[in-house]
Amino acid sequence: MAQRYEIRFSGAGGQGLITAGIILAEAASIVESKYAVQSQSYGPEARGGASKSEVIISDEPIDYPKATIVDACLAMTQVAADKYANGIKPGGVLLIDSDFVKNVPQGDFKVVQIPIMRTAKEDVGREIVANVVALGAMIALTDVVSREAGEKAVLAKVPEAFIDLNKKAYSIGFEKVKEALAQQ
Amino acid sequence: MAKKVALMQGNEACAQGALYAGCDFFAGYPITPSTEVAEVLSIELPKIGGKFIQMEDEIGATAALIGAALTGAKALDSTSGPGMSLKQELLGYACIAEIPCVIVNVQRGGPSTGMPTGPGQSDMQQAMWGTHGDHAAIVLTPASCQEIYEETVRAFNLAEKYRMPVQIQLDEICAHMRERVTLAEPGELEIINREKPSVSPADYKPYDATKGMVPPLATYGSGYRFHVTGLNKAADGFPTTKAELVDAEERRQIDKVMFNLADIQKNEEYLLDDAEVILFAYGSTSRSARYAVNELRKEGVKAGMFRPLTMWPFPDDRVAELSKQAKAIVCPEMNLGQMVREVQRVAQGRCTVAHIGRVDGEPINPGQIIDKVKEVL
Amino acid sequence: MAYDYEKSIRPGKLPHIWCPGCGHGIIMKGLIRAMDTCNLDRNNTAVVSGIGCASRLPGYLDACTLHTAHGRAAAFATGVKMAKPEMTVLVVGGDGDGTAIGGNHFIHACRRNIDMTYIIMNNSIYGMTGGQFSPCTPTGALASTTVYGNPDPTFDIAKLAIGAGATFVARGTAYHAAQIDKLIAEGIQHKGLAVIEILDDCPTTYGRRNKFRSVIDMMKRLKDIAVPVAAAAKMTPEQLEGKVLTGVLHKEERPEYTEQYAEVIKRAQGV
Numbered sequence: 001m002a003q004r005y006e007i008r009f010s011g012a013g014g015q016g017l018i019t020a021g022i023i024l025a026e027a028a029s030i031v032e033s034k035y036a037v038q039s040q041s042y043g044p045e046a047r048g049g050a051s052k053s054e055v056i057i058s059d060e061p062i063d064y065p066k067a068t069i070v071d072a073c074l075a076m077t078q079v080a081a082d083k084y085a086n087g088i089k090p091g092g093v094l095l096i097d098s099d100f101v102k103n104v105p106q107g108d109f110k111v112v113q114i115p116i117m118r119t120a121k122e123d124v125g126r127e128i129v130a131n132v133v134a135l136g137a138m139i140a141l142t143d144v145v146s147r148e149a150g151e152k153a154v155l156a157k158v159p160e161a162f163i164d165l166n167k168k169a170y171s172i173g174f175e176k177v178k179e180a181l182a183q184q
Numbered sequence: 185m186a187k188k189v190a191l192m193q194g195n196e197a198c199a200q201g202a203l204y205a206g207c208d209f210f211a212g213y214p215i216t217p218s219t220e221v222a223e224v225l226s227i228e229l230p231k232i233g234g235k236f237i238q239m240e241d242e243i244g245a246t247a248a249l250i251g252a253a254l255t256g257a258k259a260l261d262s263t264s265g266p267g268m269s270l271k272q273e274l275l276g277y278a279c280i281a282e283i284p285c286v287i288v289n290v291q292r293g294g295p296s297t298g299m300p301t302g303p304g305q306s307d308m309q310q311a312m313w314g315t316h317g318d319h320a321a322i323v324l325t326p327a328s329c330q331e332i333y334e335e336t337v338r339a340f341n342l343a344e345k346y347r348m349p350v351q352i353q354l355d356e357i358c359a360h361m362r363e364r365v366t367l368a369e370p371g372e373l374e375i376i377n378r379e380k381p382s383v384s385p386a387d388y389k390p391y392d393a394t395k396g397m398v399p400p401l402a403t404y405g406s407g408y409r410f411h412v413t414g415l416n417k418a419a420d421g422f423p424t425t426k427a428e429l430v431d432a433e434e435r436r437q438i439d440k441v442m443f444n445l446a447d448i449q450k451n452e453e454y455l456l457d458d459a460e461v462i463l464f465a466y467g468s469t470s471r472s473a474r475y476a477v478n479e480l481r482k483e484g485v486k487a488g489m490f491r492p493l494t495m496w497p498f499p500d501d502r503v504a505e506l507s508k509q510a511k512a513i514v515c516p517e518m519n520l521g522q523m524v525r526e527v528q529r530v531a532q533g534r535c536t537v538a539h540i541g542r543v544d545g546e547p548i549n550p551g552q553i554i555d556k557v558k559e560v561l
Numbered sequence: 562m563a564y565d566y567e568k569s570i571r572p573g574k575l576p577h578i579w580c581p582g583c584g585h586g587i588i589m590k591g592l593i594r595a596m597d598t599c600n601l602d603r604n605n606t607a608v609v610s611g612i613g614c615a616s617r618l619p620g621y622l623d624a625c626t627l628h629t630a631h632g633r634a635a636a637f638a639t640g641v642k643m644a645k646p647e648m649t650v651l652v653v654g655g656d657g658d659g660t661a662i663g664g665n666h667f668i669h670a671c672r673r674n675i676d677m678t679y680i681i682m683n684n685s686i687y688g689m690t691g692g693q694f695s696p697c698t699p700t701g702a703l704a705s706t707t708v709y710g711n712p713d714p715t716f717d718i719a720k721l722a723i724g725a726g727a728t729f730v731a732r733g734t735a736y737h738a739a740q741i742d743k744l745i746a747e748g749i750q751h752k753g754l755a756v757i758e759i760l761d762d763c764p765t766t767y768g769r770r771n772k773f774r775s776v777i778d779m780m781k782r783l784k785d786i787a788v789p790v791a792a793a794a795k796m797t798p799e800q801l802e803g804k805v806l807t808g809v810l811h812k813e814e815r816p817e818y819t820e821q822y823a824e825v826i827k828r829a830q831g832v
Contacts (some may be wrong), residue, residue: 251640
């Protein structure tokens with residue numbers, strides 16, 4: 001892994017992306033004992049409009065705690081794509097919800113498209129777990145933590161009654177990206 | 185047994201540190217970006233039989249804090265910006281009446297309402313000079329979630345040991361970011377509790393400094409009946425206007441801090457041995473500074489960082505030494521020139537002192553610091 | 562035999578700072594009698610005040626005494642009571658301290674119904690600073706900052722307390738000295754926030770300016786305007802014009818704050 005790897009989750013407020021960022025940071029820093037810093041947008045910025053959650057992961061202590069130019073970005077909405085998908089490293093990756101981001105940001109990075117919300121609703125059965133689908137997808141896309149570490153962190157976060165649902169969401173998100181990458 | 189680790193925000197780490205230190209009372213008033221400290225303690229304190237009270241305003245919160253501390257409670261209060269301005273009145277009361285308590289200020293932009301969700305470091309001089317009248321201040325500036333946890337414990341220890349309010353100055357970035365925190369086992373970190381009187385209630389004087397600069401503090405409801413006032417007072421706690429008594433008390437309350445600098449001050453020195461340019465940085469900005477030092481070293485620039493964890497009392501002696509060694513000291517801070525004034529005061533022109541200020545709600549990034557260093561060298 | 566007040570007074574702390582003719586001393590004696598009536602253990606009694614002439618009272622009393630900052634007494638006292646509910650907490654202070662700068666703390670202490678007794682000595686003026694008008698100075702009255710007559714309307718402290726949620730509200734006067742201890746004692750025995758307003762006079766900064774020729778005139782005014790609640794019930798509005806009701810004005814039972822918080826602790830601990 002690179003010394004410092006930066007990931008941004010962006011979308012609409014209420015889509016659970018801050019939680020997705022926190023779970024990823026837990027997977028890295030608690031499950032895998034790496035270093036991680038998670039931060040997020042606050043206040044008026046976080047309500048309604050575009051919301052973001054950023055995670056920096058490293059094998060070494062992390063000094064500057066904010067994302068600079070991210071290695072990987074998720075955009076769940078067009079607004080988020082327009083606002084946050086501009087700072088991606090050359091050679092980086094962008095995952096978009098293909099149903100909502102029609103105007104695909106262009107740049108020197110790889111774009112992977114999955115209908116994340118639809119997958120949550122139709123394949124998993126609950127739209128509310130779209131963030132976990134997205135998390136599985138981002139982990140598959142970046143390999144920043146292991147598949148197992150991600151799943152462990154997800155399951156540690158959810159109530160007993162929702163374990164199966166989240167396990168399924170995480171797994172489907174992960175597989176969808178692997179399939180998409182195989183096709184590319 | 186594996187240690188308990190958790191990913192948590194700086195504000196949560198502060199609350200957890202307080203609990204470890206034995207905090208059993210919180211009074212506060214909601215204000216961004218400090219509110220998580222209150223939220224965590226509203227959940228955790230009643231579980232251990234402690235008390236949480238949300239007061240009608242920030243002044244009332246500090247009042248309740250002091251009242252609770254007099255009954256023996258280890259009390260915490262957290263706030264930001266405008267709230268900290270309101271607290272200045274009773275911060276002074278806690279100073280003169282010598283009441284141990286801890287106040288957390290999560291700095292945001294300002295003045296006034298400013299930018300409630302944006303970071304700032306613009307309350308640094310206020311922390312020392314905000315309340316009226318001469319007084320000492322102990323102000324801590326941690327920079328990571330782990331450090332916030334541990335420094336909150338230290339803040340309580342210093343408050344109890346020196347019988348005074350201790351301020352923790354966070355900033356919105358440190359307060360809201362999440363990092364792994366390793367929670368200490370019971371007994372792992374030192375916990376200091378205030379000294380109890382050794383004399384009988386009849387002989388007790390709450391400000392009797394004949395046996396030491398920090399007189400023991402009795403608690404209400406323990407058989408000791410004593411008087412506490414915000415007026416200048418004599419050893420027995422009652423008001424006095426006798427010049428020599430007032431003078432001695434005022435000086436003692438400052439001396440108890442200034443004669444114990446070695447115990448109170450704490451700094452981190454990063455790559456300073458051969459440093460020609462020294463970054464003086466604290467809080468979240470010190471993280472950008474460390475990044476900048478590492479990058480500059482790669483380019484062959486002999487850069488280092490001096491990072492106070494105790495900002496007040498200011499580390500005069502060490503900064504003076506560094507000003508003899510360095511060609512330049514560069515002070516990045518999210519304000520338009522606060523701690524740089526202290527560096528300038530102490531450096532006395534022995535080296536270049538430069539400032540990087542930012543008040544637009546964005547952090548000072550490493551690139552800005554690197555550019556400034558190259559400019560001054 | 563004369564009542565033994567001295568056992569409750571800190572040795573060497575008298576004489577007090579109050580001027581001749583001030584009612585604060587009368588009220589302090591009433592408070593001492595009330596504390597005796599209630600058998601208060603002075604080791605477990607906190608007497609908390611703000612700033613002003615009335616707020617100097619705690620310094621004379623042999624108890625756990627806390628002379629705080631201007632207006633903040635109720636908030637300091639709330640901290641004491643919350644942290645140590647087994648203590649009896651008494652708050653004393655003046656009208657300006659309690660209802661102007663301390664108004665916010667005052668109404669919220671009433672709202673919480675925290676078990677404390679707040680004795681407000683209402684002399685209608687800021688005495689210690691030399692007679693500036695307070696929220697309780699009558700409209701039209703003269704003060705050092707209202708030399709053309711006070712344009713401000715006044716607070717009715719008792720109504721304010723009732724409106725804010727205090728569960729015991731009483732009023733007395735410095736003239737009716739024998740009633741003071743009874744009202745305060747009932748307030749102390751009441752579970753919840755008790756407000757006892759005692760009408761009082763400041764001959765030095767209010768009386769002289771407002772054409773009272775002597776302290777006796779001021780006392781006579783207190784005697785004349787006071788109407789006990791029971792007597793008032795039989796009087797017409799015309800007869801009550803210019804009068805002030807005295808006695809217990811309001812009493813109700815409502816959950817007390819520290820008891821409510823004890824329930825919070827139980828819920829948090831899953832008991």
